[in-house]
Amino acid sequence: MTSAPTAAATTTARPARGRRGLDGWALAAVPGVLFLLGLFAYPIVRVLLRSVEGGTGNYVRLAESTGFGKILVQTFWIAALVTVVCLLLAYPYALVMSRVGGLWQTVLIILVLVPVWTAFLVRSIGMQVLLMDTGVINRTLMSLGAISEPLPLIRNTFAVTFGMTQILLPFMILPIYSVMRRVRPELVPAALSLGAPPWRAFLQVYVPQTLSGVVSGVLLVFVLSLGFFVVPAILGGTGGTMIARSIVELANRNDLGMASTLAVALLATTTIVLAVGSRFVRLNDVIGGRR
Amino acid sequence: MSASAFLEIFDVSKSYGTSKAVDSVSLQVQEGEFVSFLGPSGSGKTTTLQMIAGFVQPDAGTIRLGNRDLTTVPPHKRDIGIVFQNYALFPHLTVAQNVAFPLKMRRVAASEIKARVSRALERVRLADFADRKPTTLSGGQQQRVALARAFVFEPRVLLMDEPLGALDKKLREGLQYEITEITHSLGITTIYVTHDQDEALAMSDRIAIYNDGAIEQIGTGRDLYEKPASLFVATFMGDSNVIPGSLVGTDGAIATAVGQLDGRPAPSVAGSGDGVDACLLVRPENIALVAPAKGGVGVECTVESIVYLGASQRVRVTVPGLGPLTVAQDPSEGLADLHPGQRVRATWRPTDAVTLLGSPKARDRTPAHV
Numbered sequence: 001m002t003s004a005p006t007a008a009a010t011t012t013a014r015p016a017r018g019r020r021g022l023d024g025w026a027l028a029a030v031p032g033v034l035f036l037l038g039l040f041a042y043p044i045v046r047v048l049l050r051s052v053e054g055g056t057g058n059y060v061r062l063a064e065s066t067g068f069g070k071i072l073v074q075t076f077w078i079a080a081l082v083t084v085v086c087l088l089l090a091y092p093y094a095l096v097m098s099r100v101g102g103l104w105q106t107v108l109i110i111l112v113l114v115p116v117w118t119a120f121l122v123r124s125i126g127m128q129v130l131l132m133d134t135g136v137i138n139r140t141l142m143s144l145g146a147i148s149e150p151l152p153l154i155r156n157t158f159a160v161t162f163g164m165t166q167i168l169l170p171f172m173i174l175p176i177y178s179v180m181r182r183v184r185p186e187l188v189p190a191a192l193s194l195g196a197p198p199w200r201a202f203l204q205v206y207v208p209q210t211l212s213g214v215v216s217g218v219l220l221v222f223v224l225s226l227g228f229f230v231v232p233a234i235l236g237g238t239g240g241t242m243i244a245r246s247i248v249e250l251a252n253r254n255d256l257g258m259a260s261t262l263a264v265a266l267l268a269t270t271t272i273v274l275a276v277g278s279r280f281v282r283l284n285d286v287i288g289g290r291r
Numbered sequence: 292m293s294a295s296a297f298l299e300i301f302d303v304s305k306s307y308g309t310s311k312a313v314d315s316v317s318l319q320v321q322e323g324e325f326v327s328f329l330g331p332s333g334s335g336k337t338t339t340l341q342m343i344a345g346f347v348q349p350d351a352g353t354i355r356l357g358n359r360d361l362t363t364v365p366p367h368k369r370d371i372g373i374v375f376q377n378y379a380l381f382p383h384l385t386v387a388q389n390v391a392f393p394l395k396m397r398r399v400a401a402s403e404i405k406a407r408v409s410r411a412l413e414r415v416r417l418a419d420f421a422d423r424k425p426t427t428l429s430g431g432q433q434q435r436v437a438l439a440r441a442f443v444f445e446p447r448v449l450l451m452d453e454p455l456g457a458l459d460k461k462l463r464e465g466l467q468y469e470i471t472e473i474t475h476s477l478g479i480t481t482i483y484v485t486h487d488q489d490e491a492l493a494m495s496d497r498i499a500i501y502n503d504g505a506i507e508q509i510g511t512g513r514d515l516y517e518k519p520a521s522l523f524v525a526t527f528m529g530d531s532n533v534i535p536g537s538l539v540g541t542d543g544a545i546a547t548a549v550g551q552l553d554g555r556p557a558p559s560v561a562g563s564g565d566g567v568d569a570c571l572l573v574r575p576e577n578i579a580l581v582a583p584a585k586g587g588v589g590v591e592c593t594v595e596s597i598v599y600l601g602a603s604q605r606v607r608v609t610v611p612g613l614g615p616l617t618v619a620q621d622p623s624e625g626l627a628d629l630h631p632g633q634r635v636r637a638t639w640r641p642t643d644a645v646t647l648l649g650s651p652k653a654r655d656r657t658p659a660h661v
């Protein structure tokens with residue numbers, strides 16, 4: 001996981017109207033600013049410089065190599081897939097969570113939050129146990145006689161998409177849920193009373209109120225997916241390689257120049273996605289702030 | 292009542308858990324009539340409205356509109372316009388798009404939608420705001436958009452649940468006039484929920500007084516004020532003096548701590564016998580203070596305080612053995628140089644006193660009216 005989205009979100013956020021200007025209190029933010037700038041901006045600049053050390057050779061290599069290109073395309077493809085699957089799962093989940101009351105709401109929220117509190121690594125390994133050729137799923141199906149050969153559940157795009165969806169789902173659910181909670185409850189009844197059948201009231205009145213949450217969730221999950229490392233490393237094998245993993249591999253092979261170049265390519269695409277996305281939603285909302 | 296009522300609610304009930312939100316409510320509304328629901332908080336006004344709108348299913352009873360049984364018709368097919376307290380405008384649509392929404396749902400032709408929307412917006416004096424988003428309008432303007440949206444499709448009934456509740460007093464009065472002007476000129480049958488007695492009096496053809504899930508009495512404002520059917524209605528509508536006692540005979544006389552007093556019996560008194568708890572209701576403006584030696588129906592008392600209010604003054608008097616009474620009088624009339632401590636006699640015409648069943652302690656259960 002990279003720190004890029006959050007940091008980018010903070011720096012791009014528009015200043016709120018009517019707030020006090022910088023004064024003595026601003027000093028309180030200095031440690032945080034130093035921490036973010038020092039540990040983020042400096043390394044990024046170093047990476048940028050490293051990638052152009054000795055000219056633009058690395059970039060030429062990137063442009064010419066079909067291998068890296070394929071990995072970049074695959075990275076985008078998997079990120080898009082994960083985002084779509086997350087959205088399809090998250091919207092109804094968040095809808096139910098915002099509608100039910102009391103105990104059920106608590107249960108649904110805990111189901112979202114507890115995995116977030118568990119390390120990605122632990123969860124990835126847990127999923128490995130589930131998906132392996134000799135894992136729970138394949139063994140059960142085989143002992144039932146449903147299949148004779150283990151299903152290819154691991155070391156491929158499916159495994160990576162599955163694992164990342166599992167891990168990133170909360171990042172889709174929470175922004176959508178937080179917007180759904182703010183939708184005024186009388187809007188749908190008003191639409192019904194004006195003659196809208198329930199499905200039109202839902203699509204034309206309810207859904208538009210939740211779009212900012214959807215865009216937030218989509219941006220968050222897509223950007224996080226682009227830079228994902230842990231899941232592809234553990235579940236991807238040779239089949240589900242993503243760019244972050246290639247960067248680490250290059251770095252391990254001491255090809256820091258090329259690793260930096262790929263990192264810059266990732267950063268650039270992430271920035272573009274955020275820039276385009278921020279035309280539709282205020283980045284402040286993504287991290288839970290309100291106008 | 293006539294069988295030709297336009298909107299008929301018959302014996303409708305709704306319970307939540309063990310508590311009855313609405314308990315056997317029946318009501319007939321004529322076409323084009325403006326009826327208000329007035330009553331304390333939690334008395335079932337909104338629940339009744341929601342059953343008419345179709346958002347809440349009654350446990351029992353039927354609702355008919357223009358001779359069609361509505362009970363099982365879903366809300367979007369009822370053709371009933373609603374104005375909510377919080378406006379419920381669609382924030383992602385412009386003012387004009389909001390008003391066009393019900394017409395679009397009815398697949399009205401685009402050119403006609405345009406004409407009807409601009410006519411409706413002109414009616415509520417918001418033609419210049421057509422392309423604004425609702426959130427950029429003031430509360431009063433937003434409520435006028437909501438009103439335009441609710442009448443533009445010519446609903447058969449217009450329901451309004453405290454539509455002016457969120458607005459300040461001055462704005463409310465202007466809008467009260469605007470609303471009745473529109474509903475009357477379009478001939479829309481309207482049910483209007485309010486907490487505000489003055490609002491109900493100013494706007495309605497008839498007022499239904501709600502208490503504890505039931506309609507206590509329905510009638511014109513004047514009926515309710517002058518001929519209250521129960522102690523609850525009497526004390527809920529306007530200020531009143533309540534003198535407790537028990538029935539003597541059936542002509543409306545009651546025995547009180549200060550002797551027997553006569554009153555005009557409310558219809559419910561007829562079937563009750565001697566000794567039943569009852570009380571006499573006298574409005575403050577119907578009491579005159581005279582010299583103690585003078586006769587007439589009334590009681591001896593002592594002036595407690597005088598509050599001058601310009602056009603009128605409120606005099607508080609204490610009746611020994613009975614407690615305080617409030618008298619509203621024209622400052623230029625009555626006894627000259629009235630002062631606290633003075634002994635006077637409070638009198639009224641027997642026809643201005645109403646005898647009602649019940650004891651005023653029952654009043655404690657209902658929130659005091661302000």
Ligand SMILES: Nc1ncnc2c1ncn2[C@@H]1O[C@H](COP(=O)(O)OP(=O)(O)OP(=O)(O)O)[C@@H](O)[C@H]1O
Nearest residue numbers: 307311312330331332333334335336337338339486
């Ligand atoms: N959805 C609900 N679930 C449980 N109880 C409800 C529900 N809706 C209403 N009630 C109860 O039913 C009773 C009547 O409520 P209702 O909203 O009809 O009152 P009201 O006359 O509109 O009051 P107000 O003037 O405060 O709006 C109240 O005791 C309320 O608590």
Ligand SMILES: [Mg+2]
Nearest residue numbers: 336337338452
């Ligand atoms: Mg209510």
